[in-house]
Amino acid sequence: MLRDDLTQSMKEAMRSKDSRRLSTVRLILAAVKEKDIELRTQDDSDRDDDAIITDILAKMVKQRKDSIQAYEEAGRCELAEREREEIEIIQDFLPTQMTDDEIKAACEAVVSELGAEGLKDIGRCMGVLKTKYAGQMDMAKASGMIKAMLS
Structure with a gap:
C-alpha cells in the first residue's frame, strides 16, 4: 500500500538523516492527511486509497513543475533545483510514467x-x-x- 510505503520512507529518511527526502515525504503525508479530513464525511466503502494518493502525488509534481518555470524566469536557479529534487522524490512513489x-x-x-x-x-x-x-x-x-x- 502506498500509504505504508510513504511512512516507511519517512522513517528511513529520519534514520539516514536525509533532510530533503524527509521534508518532501512529510509534505506528501500532510497532503494525504488533508485529503483524509476532506473525505471524512463521504462514504468510503468504495474508496481506493492508492488512487487518491497517486492523484495527490501527480498534482504535487505538476505544482513543482510550475514553480520551476516561475523560479527560472525569475533567475532563482537554486530554488528551481530544489523543486527538481522534490519532483524526483515524489516520482519514486508514482507508477512508471508512460512514453x-x-x-x-x-x-x-x-x-x-x-x-x-x-x-x-x-x-x-x-x-x-x-x-x-x-x-x-x-x-x-x-x-x-x-x-x-x-x-
Missing part, C-alpha cells in the same frame, strides 16, 4: 473504444484515460493528442 508512444496508443484505443467522433467527445475520452491511467500519463499531452485525433 509518448504509449500515450498515443492508449488515446487511440480509447477513441476507438468509445467511438468518439468529434471534439464534443474529448471529455468522455479524458475521463476514461484518467480512470485507467491515473498517475501514469501526462494528461495534458493526452488531451492534446485526443484533440488532434478528433479534429
